[in-house]
Amino acid sequence: MRKLQHNAVLARTIRNQVLWTRMGSRLGLPVAWVTSGSPVELVLAAGFIPFYPENHAAICAAREMSQGLAEHAEGRGYSRDLCSYARVDLGSQWTGRTPLGRLVPPDLVLVSNNICGTVQNWFRLTAEHFRVPMFFLDTPFHDGPPTEGDVAYVREQLVAMAPEISRVGWRRITEDRLRRVTERSREALELWAQVLETASGRPAPFTSFDAFVHMAPIVSMRGTRRCVAYYRGLLQELRQRSARGDSAIPDERARVIWDNIAIWPAHKPLKKLFERHRVALVADTYTSAWTVEHLDPKDPFTGLAKAYTDILLNHGVAHRVEVLTRMIRRFGAQGFVLHSNRSCKRYSLGQYGVRQVVTGRTGVPGVVIEADMADPRAVSMEHLEQRLVPFFESLGAGT
Amino acid sequence: MGWERLLEVARDPVAEARARMDREGRPLAVALSSYVPMEILDAFGLCAVRWGPVAEDFPRADGVMQAYACSFVRSALEALLSGDLPAGLVATASGCDGITAVPGMLSVARPDLATAHLRLPIRVDGAAARTQAGRALVAFCEEIRERLGVPLDLTRLDRSARDRQEVRKRILACFEGLAAGSFSAVPAYGAALAAQAMDPAEWLAAFPAEPILPEAGGVPVILSGESVPSLEVIEDLESLGLRVVADDTNTATREASRRVALEAQDLVQSIASSLVDRPWHSPERLVPDRPTAVATRARDAGARAAILLHQKFCDPCAFEAPGLASALREAGIPSLVLELDRQKRLTGGQRTRVQTLVESLP
Numbered sequence: 191m192r193k194l195q196h197n198a199v200l201a202r203t204i205r206n207q208v209l210w211t212r213m214g215s216r217l218g219l220p221v222a223w224v225t226s227g228s229p230v231e232l233v234l235a236a237g238f239i240p241f242y243p244e245n246h247a248a249i250c251a252a253r254e255m256s257q258g259l260a261e262h263a264e265g266r267g268y269s270r271d272l273c274s275y276a277r278v279d280l281g282s283q284w285t286g287r288t289p290l291g292r293l294v295p296p297d298l299v300l301v302s303n304n305i306c307g308t309v310q311n312w313f314r315l316t317a318e319h320f321r322v323p324m325f326f327l328d329t330p331f332h333d334g335p336p337t338e339g340d341v342a343y344v345r346e347q348l349v350a351m352a353p354e355i356s357r358v359g360w361r362r363i364t365e366d367r368l369r370r371v372t373e374r375s376r377e378a379l380e381l382w383a384q385v386l387e388t389a390s391g392r393p394a395p396f397t398s399f400d401a402f403v404h405m406a407p408i409v410s411m412r413g414t415r416r417c418v419a420y421y422r423g424l425l426q427e428l429r430q431r432s433a434r435g436d437s438a439i440p441d442e443r444a445r446v447i448w449d450n451i452a453i454w455p456a457h458k459p460l461k462k463l464f465e466r467h468r469v470a471l472v473a474d475t476y477t478s479a480w481t482v483e484h485l486d487p488k489d490p491f492t493g494l495a496k497a498y499t500d501i502l503l504n505h506g507v508a509h510r511v512e513v514l515t516r517m518i519r520r521f522g523a524q525g526f527v528l529h530s531n532r533s534c535k536r537y538s539l540g541q542y543g544v545r546q547v548v549t550g551r552t553g554v555p556g557v558v559i560e561a562d563m564a565d566p567r568a569v570s571m572e573h574l575e576q577r578l579v580p581f582f583e584s585l586g587a588g589t
Numbered sequence: 590m591g592w593e594r595l596l597e598v599a600r601d602p603v604a605e606a607r608a609r610m611d612r613e614g615r616p617l618a619v620a621l622s623s624y625v626p627m628e629i630l631d632a633f634g635l636c637a638v639r640w641g642p643v644a645e646d647f648p649r650a651d652g653v654m655q656a657y658a659c660s661f662v663r664s665a666l667e668a669l670l671s672g673d674l675p676a677g678l679v680a681t682a683s684g685c686d687g688i689t690a691v692p693g694m695l696s697v698a699r700p701d702l703a704t705a706h707l708r709l710p711i712r713v714d715g716a717a718a719r720t721q722a723g724r725a726l727v728a729f730c731e732e733i734r735e736r737l738g739v740p741l742d743l744t745r746l747d748r749s750a751r752d753r754q755e756v757r758k759r760i761l762a763c764f765e766g767l768a769a770g771s772f773s774a775v776p777a778y779g780a781a782l783a784a785q786a787m788d789p790a791e792w793l794a795a796f797p798a799e800p801i802l803p804e805a806g807g808v809p810v811i812l813s814g815e816s817v818p819s820l821e822v823i824e825d826l827e828s829l830g831l832r833v834v835a836d837d838t839n840t841a842t843r844e845a846s847r848r849v850a851l852e853a854q855d856l857v858q859s860i861a862s863s864l865v866d867r868p869w870h871s872p873e874r875l876v877p878d879r880p881t882a883v884a885t886r887a888r889d890a891g892a893r894a895a896i897l898l899h900q901k902f903c904d905p906c907a908f909e910a911p912g913l914a915s916a917l918r919e920a921g922i923p924s925l926v927l928e929l930d931r932q933k934r935l936t937g938g939q940r941t942r943v944q945t946l947v948e949s950l951p
Contacts, residue, residue: 267911271657271902303711307686310711310875311908326875328718330708330725331683333693339724343710346717507693532657535904539690542653543697560655 194396196424200404203420207411211294214239220297220359223316226409227305227501229327229494231375231485232352233298234413235367236359241294242410243316247275250282251454251564253289260565274533274565276312283319295320298358302327304504306536323358325351329499333506336499345495352491368490375413376485381421382408388428389472390521393437394445395428398474399461400438402452405477439470444587447517448474449510449544450529450537455566456574463575467582472521475502475513507540511547518552524585526556527578533562557581591797592776595787599779599820602786603673606638609788616677616737621665621691623816623839623871624682624709626860628753628849629726631789632746633733635678639785640665641840643818643900645931653698654690659900660931661816662687670698678737680729682707684873685905703736705729712875713865722861730857746856750849752789759796760784760845766800767834768890773803774833778823781841807832808947811887811922813913814838814898815871815906819933826896826935829943835890837883838898843869872909880909880916888920893950895922896943901930923950 215221222238224230230240250256256274259281264270266284268277282288301313301324310326317324327347330340356362385404389396404424411417448471453460464471479502486493502513514526526548528541545556559577562568598605610617618635620627630637643660647667654666668674679702681691692704707729710718730741760781766772784792810831817823817840826833836842847867853859870876887895895917899906914924925946927939935943 267914269907269910272904272907307684307689307711307873308904308908311872311905314875315908315912326712328710328712328721328875330710330721331689331706332708337724337728339721339728340708343717343721343724350717507690507696530655532655535658535686535690539654539658539687540693541655543694547697 194400194424194427196404196427199420199423200406203411203416204406208290211239211241212292215294218360221294222298222300223296223313224300225302225305225309225313227498227503228300228302229348229498230300231368231371231413231490231494232348232355232363233300233359234371235363236355237361238297238359240410241296243279243312244275245406245410246282246288246290246293247278247564248452248454249289250278251566252457254455254566255287255289256455256564257566259285259287270565273306273308273312274562274568276308278564280312280315283316296322298322298355299324300327300355301325302329302498304329304498304501306503306534323354325355327351327498329501329504331504331506332499333508336496340499341492341495344499345491348491348494365490369487371413372485372490372493373487374415374418376487378408378412378417378421379485381418381425383478385421385425385428386473386478388425388432389470391432392522393435393439393442394470394472395431395436395438397438397464398448398471398477399457399464401474401477402457439465439468441468442470443468444525444582444585445470445472445521445523446585447472447514447521447523447526448476448529449514449526449541450531451476451534451563453529453561453569453574454564455569456561456571459571460574463578467579467587469582469585469587471527472523473517475510475517479503503536507543507547510540510544511551514544514548515551518548518554523554525554525581527581528556528558530558530560531563532560532568533565555581555584590795592779592801594795595783595792596776596779596820598786599782602638602642602782603668605783605786606636606674609636609638609786610675613788617675618678618680619665619669619674619676620680621662621688622682622684623844624684624864625680625707626726626864627789628746628749628860629730629733629741630678630680631749631753632742633737633739634742634745636788640668641782641785641816641818643929643931643933644668645933647931653694657902658687658690659902660818660929661900661903662691666691666694666698669695669702676702678703678705678733680705680707680733683709683711684871685903687902687904703733705732705736709864711873713870714875718865719862722865723858726857726861726864743856749789750856750860751851752793754849754851756784756789756792757845757847759793760841763800764836764842764845767803767836770803771800773801774827775820775823776801777836778817778841779820781845782817782820785840803832806830808894808950809834809890809892810894810896811835811883811890811892812838812896812898813883815900815903816840817898818929821934822898822929825940826943829940830947831894831896831943834892835887837869837886839871843867843871871905873905880913883913884916884920884922887917887922892922894946895924897924897926899926899928901928
């Protein structure tokens, strides 16, 4: 199995992004710390460099720094039951320790509760720590498509915050600038959707373990030309691999879908476990959460309001059942794995019901594994193997 | 009648809910948030109760949700799945991720059970939030109408809104009396807990004119937290030498402080606005400087310590606790977090911690 050439491109891209953030900040460009579900297009249009604390926490976990940082936050009274991304990131802010060398402090924070209720507390603490303004986008939770009233409410907030963000920013947000940024976001998101779609081929040239890593630019650079260029390149490489019949998993024996955030502290061993059993993780609900459909350069505010209200985690169980069912059919999966993530109640509560309904509809079995996205103390590789190996064997896959 | 009746209901609200259903012959509506306006449920001809008690074991709830959800949500699910609470409707409101997940979980575990979710804004500032709350409440009413096939009775709404407002005013007066020494905490919380389960007109008829005065002594404290799980917890705190002089809980002051403009032309919008404009909010709403406001209230009431009564796995409380403790400390008020999990009363360890707090006070 050959490694993706784009792994090296990704490393370079991320490194450049970190350097650009530092350099831009030195040159006087403002920095915005934003949640992954925030309408980053607004801050980009105002000339900010965005930084994603969730991404940062994932990097801390992957580099085995998360436990110490989380413990620092716990020492300040923040319960171990709280989101590990929040604890890790706050620990990093308060200690100054980061695998990125140095964090560039924000000039503002932008938060949307479309991914969970935790971020508003986490980012409020961030804003207080750095003494910068916090902009909060309230996106009503719903089942089914957002109502006109919901979209109007979100749009109204976006329109109201645009001049305020402009005031802190480097330049004024104009409809024209917002249109251009939105167009780039839309283009990048379309390319990303095509990248993910390549895994529907047999054999899959790419798995969700790759997607978990290669999603970084769509999270942290959407709205930029660099992001578009990155996914053009990645898509081209994956199409070439597909054309050659290259497989991410040699002798692919089973295909499964993943639900929830990656288990960063066990990313590599888990990837190896899947490979050893010839199981291809062909799609997931996490990386595809960014396939935002509604972005509309002709009416950017309404498009942003729709897109950021319609994010996966802002929906109830019924929608998530639909998404998983669709993925199982589209990617020809024989099973699905639900990561019951201690740190993410929004994502995890309801999974037992999701498993029951999806299996009932598709006849495809699912397994729930208990872990955490960033806290290694809540991740046991032994437990994961005990749950996954029999599941893989039941799918006809084995070492 | 009188205190005896209110305290009896407060001690066993589930029994009262079942008895009311039998007595009134109306379907039971269970609200799982202090942000669900009970007057709306009354106006649909439902026997409306707010969930509050905590169970000690939840085998059925554990089958549909993970153990890292708070006991409040798991207890409510247990009661609904076991049939202890034979609900015809479950009403939730946006807020924490645990409660938000309930309708989805019930849609699988109890597809026969009607649910309605009030999608209130999380931000509570300005006209946009009020407008959105109005839209959300109209949609919530529409959802109930569709699920149950009954219309909203505006005459009943008017009556219930008045009765419930009067209930809230009297509860708030009880709690304002704590600091002045003109009211005792057990009956005050008893009145608040009973109001969650009783018909408002019956509650008003039962509410006695004479207060129960507190006994002399006791360390004055403020009690903060989401939901008071039982009257016994208050009795436990009092037995350890504490005297609650100020409250910051959903069970009592936060909800009781809500005021509806009853003479407004559009009563539904007025109720919606009251949810956004209530003076005291839960930490899951975006309220600037809530810890400072709570600390000021504690100081004004003469509290010498604070008890933060939290449910384990309650994210909004856990996030707020360090900041709240810090604001209280700056006001010269030490605090103690008591994290309750699957329990109605304080554990031995928690009692010891309270005693240590009391002994350490100057």
